[in-house]
Amino acid sequence: MKQIFALLSGLIFGFGLIVSGMSDPAKVLNFLDVFGTWDPSLAFVMGGAIAVTAPGFALLTRSRARPFFDTEFRIPSRTDLDPKLLTGAVLFGTGWGLGGFCPGPALTALPIMASGTLIFVPFMLAGMWLARHTPDLSLPLSKGATQ
Amino acid sequence: METSFTPWLSLAGGMMIGASAVLLMATNGRIAGISGLTSRIFARSTDGEARGVSALFVVGLLLAAPIWLLVSGEWPQQWVPSSPALMAVAGLLVGFGATYGNGCTSGHGVCGISRGSMRSIVATATFMAAAFVTVFITRHLIGG
Numbered sequence: 001m002k003q004i005f006a007l008l009s010g011l012i013f014g015f016g017l018i019v020s021g022m023s024d025p026a027k028v029l030n031f032l033d034v035f036g037t038w039d040p041s042l043a044f045v046m047g048g049a050i051a052v053t054a055p056g057f058a059l060l061t062r063s064r065a066r067p068f069f070d071t072e073f074r075i076p077s078r079t080d081l082d083p084k085l086l087t088g089a090v091l092f093g094t095g096w097g098l099g100g101f102c103p104g105p106a107l108t109a110l111p112i113m114a115s116g117t118l119i120f121v122p123f124m125l126a127g128m129w130l131a132r133h134t135p136d137l138s139l140p141l142s143k144g145a146t147q
Numbered sequence: 148m149e150t151s152f153t154p155w156l157s158l159a160g161g162m163m164i165g166a167s168a169v170l171l172m173a174t175n176g177r178i179a180g181i182s183g184l185t186s187r188i189f190a191r192s193t194d195g196e197a198r199g200v201s202a203l204f205v206v207g208l209l210l211a212a213p214i215w216l217l218v219s220g221e222w223p224q225q226w227v228p229s230s231p232a233l234m235a236v237a238g239l240l241v242g243f244g245a246t247y248g249n250g251c252t253s254g255h256g257v258c259g260i261s262r263g264s265m266r267s268i269v270a271t272a273t274f275m276a277a278a279f280v281t282v283f284i285t286r287h288l289i290g291g
Contacts, residue, residue: 005174006200010207011214013167013179013253018215018223020160026226027150032282039150041157046256048161049168053261056169067176074176075262076249081269088248089255089270093277095240098233098285102252103245104181106238107208109225116227120238127242128186134247 002069014108020045023108025100025116032097088131148226168258175200180254181208182245244274 014023021027022045030039066072096102101109101120109117168179177184177200184201187193193201216222228234245251248270250259255274259267 002175003200003203005170006203007207009167009171009174009179010204010209011211012163012170012207013181013204014208014211015215016160016163016165016167017208018160018211019163020157021150021153022157022160023212023223024150024225025228026148029228029282029286030148030150032278033286034279035283036286037149039152041150041153044154044157045161045164046252048158049165049257050161050261052162052165053168053257056165057172057258057261060169060173067172067174069174070176072176073172074178076178076259076264076266079265081266085248085266085270086273088244088246089273090244090277091240092244092248092251093274094281095237095242095244096252096274097278097281099228099237099241101227101237102181102241103185104208104251104253106241107181107185107205108211109223109227111209111212112222112225114225114227114229115231116229116234119231119234120227120241123235123238124242125185125189127239127244128182128246129189129242131243131246132186132190 005069013104017105017108023105028096028100028105164253164257168253171204178254178258180250180258182251183249183254186246
């Protein structure tokens with residue numbers, strides 16, 4: 001059952017990206033181009049998503065001890081601001097501004113097979129693989145500082 | 148290239164994204180973060196069940212546009228930058244950065260902010276700023 005809902009969640013997410021215009025890099029790049037052909041639409045995507053997710057998550061975690069088909073809510077508990085978080089965000093934002101794709105829209109647009117998407121997605125997956133296998137260079141340093 | 152301002156469609160699409168995130172949390176107890184789910188498919192540390200659920204979510208994402216085509220008769224409208232070098236660098240930066248920084252637009256931008264996570268708020272502000280600066284440079288300083 002949980003597998004069916006995982007598939008369904010992905011499908012709804014993909015439709016949301018298409019309906020909102022977020023799967024179109026032209027709209028994303030115009031959202032980021034405040035001093036040019038600015039298209040503020042994507043602020044509404046994030047606003048709409050948070051307007052549903054914030055009360056939804058709050059209601060769920062308050063009313064239930066566990067998900068319907070799993071044993072626990074896997075909610076990140078970290079609160080520290082480490083260099084890894086900030087380095088990753090800067091690199092990610094730069095790539096997003098260059099290509100107009102973040103991971104969800106790139107995967108959703110993959111079946112349309114635009115030439116740029118067909119190049120972007122394999123390199124994105126390679127980047128993810130690399131990051132998963134890159135040791136956190138700042139970790140020994142911050143551990144040393146707290147001990 | 149100009150695109151038209153679509154506040155209602157974008158709001159509706161955003162709410163669908165939110166509904167998906169709530170559905171995944173309600174049924175599977177997982178954050179709908181695309182970079183996390185995708186990279187977990189091929190990470191060594193992932194257990195079999197997490198890998199299966201993550202893969203199925205991504206399959207759902209991949210099915211959305213083809214179903215859209217079947218129902219409406221045309222692919223969703225899009226324009227994708229075509230420079231191979233640019234898209235290769237962009238893809239590498241997006242994949243590496245999102246995974247290294249524990250999240251992208253969905254994990255930090257939607258789910259993290261919705262939880263009030265300080266890490267996600269800072270990450271989102273940082274990647275938005277980097278993206279705005281990048282577009283300013285490519286469109287107005289280099290390309291302008």
